[in-house]
Amino acid sequence: xxEEVDVDPRIEADxxxxxxxxxxxxxxxxxxxxxxGPRDPLVSLPTPVRRxxxxxxxxxxxxxxxxxxxxxxxxxxxxxxxxxxxxAMFVLGSLAAAAFSLRDRASRPLPGxxxxxxxxxxxxxxxxxxxxxxMTGVPAAMHAYCFxxxxxxxxxxxxxxxxxxxxxKPVAWRVALAGAGSxxxxxxxxxxxxxxxxxxxxxxxxxxxxxxxxxxAVAVAFGLSLRRR
Amino acid sequence: xxxxxxxxxxxxxxxxxxxxxxFCDPVGMEAESxxxxxxxxxxxxxxxxxxxLFQRYAGRVQAYFRRGVQDDVLAADLTQTTFMHVHxxxxxxxxxxxxxxxxxxxxxxxxxxxxxxxxxxxxxxLEPGHEGSVPPDASTATDRLVRRAVEQLPDNQREVxxxxxxxxxxxxxxxxxxxxxxxxxxxxxHRAVKALKALLGGxxx
Numbered sequence: 001x002x003e004e005v006d007v008d009p010r011i012e013a014d015x016x017x018x019x020x021x022x023x024x025x026x027x028x029x030x031x032x033x034x035x036x037g038p039r040d041p042l043v044s045l046p047t048p049v050r051r052x053x054x055x056x057x058x059x060x061x062x063x064x065x066x067x068x069x070x071x072x073x074x075x076x077x078x079x080x081x082x083x084x085x086x087x088a089m090f091v092l093g094s095l096a097a098a099a100f101s102l103r104d105r106a107s108r109p110l111p112g113x114x115x116x117x118x119x120x121x122x123x124x125x126x127x128x129x130x131x132x133x134x135m136t137g138v139p140a141a142m143h144a145y146c147f148x149x150x151x152x153x154x155x156x157x158x159x160x161x162x163x164x165x166x167x168x169k170p171v172a173w174r175v176a177l178a179g180a181g182s183x184x185x186x187x188x189x190x191x192x193x194x195x196x197x198x199x200x201x202x203x204x205x206x207x208x209x210x211x212x213x214x215x216x217a218v219a220v221a222f223g224l225s226l227r228r229r
Numbered sequence: 230x231x232x233x234x235x236x237x238x239x240x241x242x243x244x245x246x247x248x249x250x251x252f253c254d255p256v257g258m259e260a261e262s263x264x265x266x267x268x269x270x271x272x273x274x275x276x277x278x279x280x281x282l283f284q285r286y287a288g289r290v291q292a293y294f295r296r297g298v299q300d301d302v303l304a305a306d307l308t309q310t311t312f313m314h315v316h317x318x319x320x321x322x323x324x325x326x327x328x329x330x331x332x333x334x335x336x337x338x339x340x341x342x343x344x345x346x347x348x349x350x351x352x353x354x355l356e357p358g359h360e361g362s363v364p365p366d367a368s369t370a371t372d373r374l375v376r377r378a379v380e381q382l383p384d385n386q387r388e389v390x391x392x393x394x395x396x397x398x399x400x401x402x403x404x405x406x407x408x409x410x411x412x413x414x415x416x417x418x419h420r421a422v423k424a425l426k427a428l429l430g431g432x433x434x
Contacts, residue, residue, distance in 0.1 A: 007394050007422075008429055014375045015395045018295035019288035022305050026283055029312050033276070046320040104321050105314045106334045108408025166317045168310075171342055225346050 043166045047104040050164045054098045057160040058182065059091075062189035065153045069193040072134075079133040086132060087188040094188075097181030101161055101174045138196035138205075146194050146205030150186045154213045157182035170221035179217045183210015263328035271319040282328070283312055290336050292395040296379050297340050297387070307343060311336045330405035333396055337388065337406060378428035386421035389414055 042050070075083060161178035162170065187206045196205065261269075263285065266278040290311055294304035314335050322331065379387060392403045400418070404411040 008375075008425060010371055010375050010429060011379075011390075011394055011425070014296070014372060014379075015292055017372075018292035018304075018395055021287045021291050021308070025287060025291075025305055025309060026280065028309055029283060030276075030280075032309065032313050033279075033316060043317050044320060047318075105318055105338045106321065106331050107338075108334065166314065167342075168313070172345070 039163055042164055045164075047102065050102050051099045054102050054161050054164050055095045058094060058098055058157050058185045061153045061157050061160070062091075062185050065149065065186070065189050066192045069149065072191075072193055072195045074135060074195045075133060082133055083191070087191065090184050090188045094181040094184035097177045097184065098161055101177035101181065102164055103174075105166065132191060132197050132202075134191075134195040134197035136196075136198050138198045138201040142194070142196060143201055143204045146190055146196070146201070147209050149193075150183075150190045150206055150209035151213060153186040153189065154179070154182045154209050157185065158213065158217055169225045172218050172221045172225065175221040176214060176218050179210065179214025183207070183214055186210055264324050267319070267322050267328050267331075268324045271322050274319075279316065282315075282332075286329075286332060287312070289396045290332070293333070293336055293391050294340065296376065296395050297391050298343065299376060299380065303343075307336075307339055311339050314339065327402065327405065329398060330402045333392060333398060333402070333406040334408075336396075337392075374429060378425050381428060382421055382424055386417050386424065389417040390421045390425070393418055 042053075045053070158175070158179050161182065162175065165171075165174055165178075167174070187202075187210060190206045194201075194205070196202070261278070261281065263282060266282050269275045269278040270282070287308060291304055291308045294307045294311075295301060298304055298307065311332075315332060318335065322328075379390060382390060388407065389403055392398045392406060393400070398406065400414045401411050403409075403414040407414070
């Protein structure tokens with residue numbers, strides 16, 4: 001197993017032919033370079049800065065959501081601490097998802113296996129921290145209100161992360177991660193306003209928006225990515 | 230200095246093996262290393278530096294894609310996409326990292342994304358007998374045999390073959406581009422060579 005292995009001459013000849021570049025290729029690249037879009041300043045930023053902006057956007061939309069709706073008043077000191085610790089876990093997960101969605105193209109490929117324990121730990125973490133402190137018996141009308149309020153944040157955050165992504169066409173797994181991160185953050189911030197902890201309310205009102213809009217965003221990403229240049 | 234000498238040896242070795250489009254760096258760029266050119270492009274958006282890198286590597290990137298996707302038009306599109314990603318990622322470039330593995334790490338990711346998209350399409354362009362848009366004069370029986378042989382390799386071996394013989398990277402560069410150990414790259418290459426010999430009939434014409 002030496003470094004220099006004799007290569008079949010037929011492969012050498014094939015490689016020689018395969019390296020012939022169309023004469024207009026540089027002109028095409030140059031035309032792309034000259035066609036500066038509105039996203040250019042954002043996507044040209046270094047990846048750590050894009051990630052920082054992505055995370056900051058997520059938090060800003062969350063704070064905005066709470067700012068518009070107000071802060072719940074049912075929690076006292078100890079309950080607030082519990083809520084804050086649980087919420088921080090979810091927000092950290094959402095920031096990690098957003099950061100992964102903005103991965104640099106020159107990064108080495110990630111093996112598939114870390115995703116399974118990651119998803120599992122999130123599930124275990126979620127089941128350990130829920131139910132949040134709060135009230136039960138949420139009226140059904142609140143489900144729809146919370147769903148739409150959360151939707152606003154999920155959609156805005158996902159669009160913001162998509163604007164920071166460098167690909168011309170959306171990449172499904174990146175969109176899925178951006179949507180999941182936005183949904184997770186929206187889930188927490190909506191709970192800063194809404195005290196409802198009924199399972200149905202949490203699933204439909206606080207978590208449903210993240211799932212619904214993420215699935216829609218991935219479907220749109222699939223469709224757009226299949227269109228050839 | 231040693232690195233520069235190594236690059237020159239690599240370029241000469243490559244040029245012997247594969248006739249890439251002639252080296253025609255813009256005037257004054259011939260002596261510049263890839264890393265210097267990329268650093269200049271990252272710092273000053275120096276278009277001439279980027280063009281020099283394109284002229285040095287477009288042929289290798291094209292060759293990597295051409296046998297990776299078996300379609301000339303698509304290979305040119307993916308080469309274009311790769312250089313656009315290089316442009317967008319220019320501020321991420323770390324001069325301490327060699328340029329070639331960095332470039333081909335991007336190309337490998339572009340190829341992976343392409344296959345992920347393709348796997349969701351109802352039709353596959355890799356059906357038996359598919360020749361893409363290869364010029365008729367290149368579609369000899371031998372060419373078809375080589376293409377089929379490369380196509381039949383497992384993906385992790387094909388990737389190493391494409392990077393080694395079509396893109397002209399060394400094993401440490403392949404390891405860097407794919408995020409694997411150099412030994413792993415050599416093992417995959419060794420297995421691929423054995424498989425190719427079997428598929429091509431022992432390597433004799």
